Amino acid sequence: MKKVLSGNEAIARGAYEAGVRVVSSYPGTPSSEITDFVKQYKEIYCEWAVNEKVAVEVAIGASLAGRRAMSCMKHVGLNVAADPLMTLSYTGVNGGLIILVADDPNMFSSQNEQDSRNYARFAKVPMLEPSDSNEAKEYVKKGFEISEKFCTPVIVRSVTRLSHSMSAVELNERVEVEPKGLENNIPKWVMVPANARQRHIFVENRLKELEHFNNSSDFITEEINDSEIGIITSGIPYHYVKEAMPEASILKLGMVWPLPVERIKEFAKKVKKLYVIEELDPFIETELRAKGVKLRKLNRPVNGELSVDAVKKLFRKKTVKAKNPILNLPNRPPNMCPGCSHRGMFYAINKLKLFAAGDIGCYTLGLLPPLSAINSTVCMGASVSMAHGIDRASGGEYAKKSVAVIGDSTFFHTGINGLLNSAYNKGFSTVIILDNRITGMTGHQPNPGTGITIRGEEGPKVNIEMLCRAFGIKNVTTVDPFDVDECVRVLKEETAREELSVIITNRPCIFADRTVITNPYYIKEDKCTGCTACTRLGCPAISWDAKKKKALIDETLCTGCSLCPKVCRFDAIFQRGDK
Numbered sequence: 001m002k003k004v005l006s007g008n009e010a011i012a013r014g015a016y017e018a019g020v021r022v023v024s025s026y027p028g029t030p031s032s033e034i035t036d037f038v039k040q041y042k043e044i045y046c047e048w049a050v051n052e053k054v055a056v057e058v059a060i061g062a063s064l065a066g067r068r069a070m071s072c073m074k075h076v077g078l079n080v081a082a083d084p085l086m087t088l089s090y091t092g093v094n095g096g097l098i099i100l101v102a103d104d105p106n107m108f109s110s111q112n113e114q115d116s117r118n119y120a121r122f123a124k125v126p127m128l129e130p131s132d133s134n135e136a137k138e139y140v141k142k143g144f145e146i147s148e149k150f151c152t153p154v155i156v157r158s159v160t161r162l163s164h165s166m167s168a169v170e171l172n173e174r175v176e177v178e179p180k181g182l183e184n185n186i187p188k189w190v191m192v193p194a195n196a197r198q199r200h201i202f203v204e205n206r207l208k209e210l211e212h213f214n215n216s217s218d219f220i221t222e223e224i225n226d227s228e229i230g231i232i233t234s235g236i237p238y239h240y241v242k243e244a245m246p247e248a249s250i251l252k253l254g255m256v257w258p259l260p261v262e263r264i265k266e267f268a269k270k271v272k273k274l275y276v277i278e279e280l281d282p283f284i285e286t287e288l289r290a291k292g293v294k295l296r297k298l299n300r301p302v303n304g305e306l307s308v309d310a311v312k313k314l315f316r317k318k319t320v321k322a323k324n325p326i327l328n329l330p331n332r333p334p335n336m337c338p339g340c341s342h343r344g345m346f347y348a349i350n351k352l353k354l355f356a357a358g359d360i361g362c363y364t365l366g367l368l369p370p371l372s373a374i375n376s377t378v379c380m381g382a383s384v385s386m387a388h389g390i391d392r393a394s395g396g397e398y399a400k401k402s403v404a405v406i407g408d409s410t411f412f413h414t415g416i417n418g419l420l421n422s423a424y425n426k427g428f429s430t431v432i433i434l435d436n437r438i439t440g441m442t443g444h445q446p447n448p449g450t451g452i453t454i455r456g457e458e459g460p461k462v463n464i465e466m467l468c469r470a471f472g473i474k475n476v477t478t479v480d481p482f483d484v485d486e487c488v489r490v491l492k493e494e495t496a497r498e499e500l501s502v503i504i505t506n507r508p509c510i511f512a513d514r515t516v517i518t519n520p521y522y523i524k525e526d527k528c529t530g531c532t533a534c535t536r537l538g539c540p541a542i543s544w545d546a547k548k549k550k551a552l553i554d555e556t557l558c559t560g561c562s563l564c565p566k567v568c569r570f571d572a573i574f575q576r577g578d579k
C-alpha cells in the first residue's frame with residue numbers, strides 16, 4: 001500500500017518496519033514530529049528525554065541490551081550528544097542503532113546552520129542521506145542492517161525540506177527482530193584506554209570496509225545522459241539538479257560518509273566536466289579534491305538552501321522570473337501569543353532596564369520590540385551559566401543589573417547544570433525560570449515539569465522550587481507573571497542581593513492548558529488616554545487606532561489573561577461580563 005507521508009512520518013514508519021524497540025529523543029525543529037509519529041506504534045517504547053545526550057545514551061543502553069534503537073534530534077542537538085557519539089563509535093553496537101539528525105539549511109528555526117555531515121567524518125561513522133519520504137523510510141531500515149553488519153552507529157541525516165515535505169511511500173509490514181540479549185563484552189563496551197586503543201583500530205578498519213561496501217552498494221544511482229556535464233549530488237539537492245539540469249549525467253549518493261571514491265572516479269571518467277552540487281559546507285567537494293578527483297569550481301554559497309533556480313544560476317542558465325505573491329504580503333514578525341505567560345516578566349525586565357542573558361524557546365521572542373528584553377542567546381542552557389560569568393567577571397557588580405531568563409524545558413535540558421554550578425561557586429546572579437509546564441517552541445511536548453509522558457501517562461511532576469532549594473539556593477521565589485508590579489518588586493529585591501536567587505513564574509502556556517482562557521477584555525474608548533502602556537506589552541490582541549490615537553483590543557484574540565488592565569493606569573480596560 002502507498003501513502004503520502006512527510007519525511008518525518010516516513011522516518012517513524014521506517015523505525016516501525018525495522019522492528020525498532022526503543023526511541024528516545026529530544027524535540028527540535030525540524031525533527032520533533034518523528035518521535036510524535038513513533039508514539040502511535042505501541043510496539044515501540046518511546047520517550048522524550050531531557051536532552052539529546054541523555055537520549056543517545058538511552059539508545060546505547062537499548063542497543064547494549066540487544067534491541068534496535070533510535071534517537072532523533074535537530075542538528076544542534078547532535079552537539080549536545082557529541083560526547084556519547086564519539087565513544088559509541090568505538091564501542092559499536094549490539095542491537096542496531098540510528099541517530100537521526102535533522103539539519104536546518106537557511107535556519108528557519110535554528111540558532112546556527114551547521115552541517116551535520118561533518119559529524120559523520122568526525123566520529124568515523126556512516127551517514128545516510130535520503131532525498132524523499134520513501135527513501136527516508138527505506139534508509140532507516142537499511143541503516144539498521146548496516147549498523148548491525150558493521151557494528152556501528154549509523155547517522156541518518158534529514159533537512160527541513162525533507163522532514164517537512166510530503167511524497168508517496170510504499171508501506172510494508174513490521175519485521176520483528178530477534179532480541180540479541182544483554183551483551184557482556186568488557187573489551188568492547190568498557191572504554192578504558194587499553195580497550196579503547198584496540199577499538200580505535202577497529203574503527204579505522206570499519207571505515208575502510210564501509211567505503212568498500214558503499215562502492216558497490218545500491219545507495220548509488222548513476223543517471224548517464226550527456227557526457228559534457230556530470231554532477232555528483234545527494235539528498236534534497238538531487239531534485240534541484242534533476243530539474244535544473246535534465247541534460248546532465250548525475251551520480252546520486254545515498255551514503256555520504258564514507259564516500260564511495262572508486263565509484264565516483266569511475267563516473268568522473270564518463271563525463272568531461274565534473275561538478276558537485278551540495279547544500280551548506282563543501283563537504284563532498286573538499287573530500288574529493290583531497291582524493292585527487294578533478295572537479296570544476298562553482299560559485300556556490302555555503303549558506304542557505306539551494307533551489308532549482310539557484311542551481312540554474314550556477315550553470316548560467318536562464319531562470320523564469322515568476323511573480324512572487326509573498327512580496328505583497330505585510331510583514332508579520334514572530335511574536336509571543338496573546339495570553340502568553342512570558343509577556344509580563346519581560347515587561348518588568350524592560351521596565352527595570354535589566355540586562356537579560358537569554359536562552360532558547362518562545363521567550364527568545366522577548367528580544368523583539370516593544371519588549372526588547374533579551375540581550376544574548378547562544379545555546380540551550382547558556383543563559384544561566386552566562387549570567388554567572390557576567391556576575392563573576394564584574395565581582396558581583398553586574399549581577400545587580402542583570403538576570404538569566406530560561407524556560408522550563410531548557411532548564412531541564414542543560415540549565416540545571418548551570419544553576420548547580422552557580423550555586424556551588426557562590427554566584428550572585430538572578431535566574432528567572434519561565435515555567436509554562438511545556439516545551440512550547442517546538443510544538444508543546446511534555447517535559448519533566450508537565451507531569452505526563454509522551455503518551456499522556458501520568459508521571460512525576462518535578463517541583464522546580466524544591467529542586468533549587470536542594471542545590472542550597474536560599475532565595476527561591478515563585479511569582480505570578482501576570483502581576484507586573486509584583487514581578488518588578490521581586491526583580492528589584494532579588495537582583496540587589498549578594499547571593500544567588502531564582503524567580504519562578506507559575507502560569508501555564510496558553511496551549512498547555514486551555515482552561516485558563518476566559519472572557520476577553522475590551523477598552524472603554526472614553527477612558528483611554530492613548531498613553532500606549534498596554535501597546536508596549538506587544539500583545540497581538542492589542543492594536544493602535546491611529547486616527548483616534550487610542551488602543552484597541554481584538555476580542556477574538558484576547559484570552560483574558562489580565563495583563564493589560566494591570567499596566568493601564570487609567571482604568572480603561574474591562575473584562576466582558578464586568579459591569
Ligand SMILES: Cc1ncc(C[n+]2csc(CCOP(=O)(O)OP(=O)(O)O)c2C)c(N)n1
Pocket residue numbers: 026027028029074076077078080111360361362363380406407408409410411436438439440441442509
Ligand atoms: C540543543 C538543542 N536542542 C533542541 C533545540 C530546539 N529547541 C528550541 S527551544 C526549545 C525548548 C523550548 O522550551 P522551553 O524552554 O520550555 O520554553 P518555551 O518555548 O515553552 O517558552 C527546544 C527544544 C535547540 N535549539 N537546541
